[in-house]
Amino acid sequence: MSLGWLKSALLSLLFFVVLVGAWHLATLPKGERAAATDEYARLLGKGAKKSEGFPTPAQIGETIVKNLSEPFYDRGPNDKGIGIQLAHSLARVGLGYLLAIVLAVPLGFVIGMSPLVYRALDPFIQVLKPISPLAWMPIALYTIKDSSISGVFVIFICSVWPMLINTAYGVAAVRSDWLNVAKTLEVKPLRRAFQVILPAAAPTILTGMRISMGIAWLVIVAAEMLVGGTGIGYFVWNEWNNLNLANVIFAILTIGVVGMALDLAIGRLQKLVTYVE
Amino acid sequence: MAFLEIQDLKKTYPAPGGKAVTVFESVNFAIERGEFVCIIGHSGCGKTTILNVLAGLDTASDGVVVMDNREVAGPSLERGVVFQGHALMPWASVMKNIAFAVKSKWPQWNAIQVQTHCQKFIDMVGLTGAEHKKPAELSGGMKQRVGIARAFAIQPKMLLLDEPFGALDALTRGTIQDELLAIVQATRQTVFMITHDVDEAILLADRILLMSNGPRAAIAEIVENTMARGRTRHDIHHDPQYYRIRNHLVDFLINRSKQVQSGAADRVAQPPTVRPGLVAPGDAPARAAANVINLKH
Numbered sequence: 001m002s003l004g005w006l007k008s009a010l011l012s013l014l015f016f017v018v019l020v021g022a023w024h025l026a027t028l029p030k031g032e033r034a035a036a037t038d039e040y041a042r043l044l045g046k047g048a049k050k051s052e053g054f055p056t057p058a059q060i061g062e063t064i065v066k067n068l069s070e071p072f073y074d075r076g077p078n079d080k081g082i083g084i085q086l087a088h089s090l091a092r093v094g095l096g097y098l099l100a101i102v103l104a105v106p107l108g109f110v111i112g113m114s115p116l117v118y119r120a121l122d123p124f125i126q127v128l129k130p131i132s133p134l135a136w137m138p139i140a141l142y143t144i145k146d147s148s149i150s151g152v153f154v155i156f157i158c159s160v161w162p163m164l165i166n167t168a169y170g171v172a173a174v175r176s177d178w179l180n181v182a183k184t185l186e187v188k189p190l191r192r193a194f195q196v197i198l199p200a201a202a203p204t205i206l207t208g209m210r211i212s213m214g215i216a217w218l219v220i221v222a223a224e225m226l227v228g229g230t231g232i233g234y235f236v237w238n239e240w241n242n243l244n245l246a247n248v249i250f251a252i253l254t255i256g257v258v259g260m261a262l263d264l265a266i267g268r269l270q271k272l273v274t275y276v277e
Numbered sequence: 278m279a280f281l282e283i284q285d286l287k288k289t290y291p292a293p294g295g296k297a298v299t300v301f302e303s304v305n306f307a308i309e310r311g312e313f314v315c316i317i318g319h320s321g322c323g324k325t326t327i328l329n330v331l332a333g334l335d336t337a338s339d340g341v342v343v344m345d346n347r348e349v350a351g352p353s354l355e356r357g358v359v360f361q362g363h364a365l366m367p368w369a370s371v372m373k374n375i376a377f378a379v380k381s382k383w384p385q386w387n388a389i390q391v392q393t394h395c396q397k398f399i400d401m402v403g404l405t406g407a408e409h410k411k412p413a414e415l416s417g418g419m420k421q422r423v424g425i426a427r428a429f430a431i432q433p434k435m436l437l438l439d440e441p442f443g444a445l446d447a448l449t450r451g452t453i454q455d456e457l458l459a460i461v462q463a464t465r466q467t468v469f470m471i472t473h474d475v476d477e478a479i480l481l482a483d484r485i486l487l488m489s490n491g492p493r494a495a496i497a498e499i500v501e502n503t504m505a506r507g508r509t510r511h512d513i514h515h516d517p518q519y520y521r522i523r524n525h526l527v528d529f530l531i532n533r534s535k536q537v538q539s540g541a542a543d544r545v546a547q548p549p550t551v552r553p554g555l556v557a558p559g560d561a562p563a564r565a566a567a568n569v570i571n572l573k574h
Binding site: 175177178180181183184185186187195196199200202273275276277 | 332333334352353354356357358360362364366367368369377378381382411413431
């Protein structure tokens with residue numbers, strides 16, 4: 001077990017070294033071209049610093065250290081530390097996600113318990129589900145008139161469907177044996193909902209939440225690129241406008257790491273409610 | 278009036294083509310307080326439906342069930358059910374599964390009362406020490422013991438068992454049968470049980486209801502177990518009655534269950550009671566005629 005783990009860790013390290021090595025070789029500065037661009041830059045009266053081409057691994061390393069050593073600085077609307085940007089994104093995702101839970105879990109319960117409501121709402125869900133959450137953005141901006149809250153709305157609308165569908169499915173699929181036990185014990189509806197149906201459907205509901213979180217984290221980047229102002233998505237777009245590819249790559253890595261952390265956190269929760277039949 | 282009376286019970290299901298299929302009809306029988314009654318019949322004759330109607334989980338198309346002078350309409354804590362697939366909640370421990378039932382019956386009890394009560398029934402089925410295990414950590418026999426403890430723990434007026442030992446291996450089944458028998462005799466519990474196992478029925482039941490094949494099944498005969506109570510798995514086969522009863526039951530299942538169905542038109546509402554155990558070995562061919570006693574209530 002531990003030997004296998006060691007082997008896979010070593011292999012991962014090898015992949016990493018190969019990848020970074022290849023990257024390093026591919027981005028080695030080429031003498032003449034650099035000279036030519038320097039000349040061109042001088043002619044244009046600009047500093048040569050930004051036109052060095054694709055950043056090397058060493059430059060990325062430098063950028064990472066620089067950004068992480070001062071994550072919370074704030075020098076005006078277009079220059080904030082990565083920590084502040086992430087906090088904005090996480091707050092939007094958290095808020096939209098919570099709202100989605102508050103709506104989707106109870107509604108999913110009702111849908112799952114009543115075949116009538118299920119059939120009645122199914123066409124709406126089927127039509128609304130495949131809509132890209134960003135398509136809602138104009139409507140959100142027009143009605144809410146606030147770009148930040150519109151971001152929250154977009155997160156809400158993309159998180160709600162997997163949770164709703166999974167909750168409904170989980171509730172509808174609760175084994176009739178357990179419901180019959182509750183019936184023969186004359187268990188009241190509310191107690192049945194919380195002590196039989198909820199624990200029985202919890203793993204499925206958490207699966208929906210995990211899918212939702214994945215989608216929400218994908219969508220927030222795009223949404224923030226669109227509305228601007230703050231957030232990790234805005235940071236990516238802003239650094240692209242600054243032609244600072246090193247910062248863009250740093251932001252991409254950050255998005256990946258945070259997304260993984262969010263997924264792991266919900267995975268933990270999921271493990272807590274999972275049962276073996 | 279008997280403790281439990283089933284009168285003219287009938288169940289039909291809608292079939293494609295607008296015609297309804299009658300699973301069983303004219304089902305009449307009664308169970309006295311403290312009696313252990315088994316029902317035997319082939320698959321599809323509607324045994325489980327009858328049990329579910331008694332439990333209040335299903336409704337009959339026609340007929341009434343009266344328990345303790347009250348009509349059975351819907352599930353009730355007065356009737357405990359042991360389900361075929363044990364139906365334990367896999368996320369809760371043994372103790373919590375039983376406590377769920379106990380709290381349903383006595384919501385005003387405090388945690389200590391609930392726990393003491395649960396412990397008593399966990400001990401009764403021999404699961405002391407396994408209180409905090411989840412069902413997945415238990416063997417099939419232990420799971421079914423929990424199911425039995427849960428049903429007994431609410432101290433119902435009547436216990437309904439739907440083939441509780443069907444999924445168990447022969448050894449475990451024997452042990453739990455013995456335990457169930459001891460508990461039932463100690464508590465004088467009224468029991469209605471479905472089984473496929475002829476030996477199980479003879480060991481446990483005071484009376485055995487024989488159902489004809491479906492569709493349009495009915496109770497064809499009621500076999501009275503004339504062997505004294507207190508019979509055990511170890512000595513039951515030394516009693517000559519055992520083989521007579523067993524032969525009678527097996528003969529019914531293999532041969533007669535079909536014939537009764539084909540002659541469904543003229544069957545009587547009240548099934549005859551027979552006592553095959555009391556027939557001397559010589560006059561076997563005559564037993565059907567000689568031992569039919571019409572039981573009038």
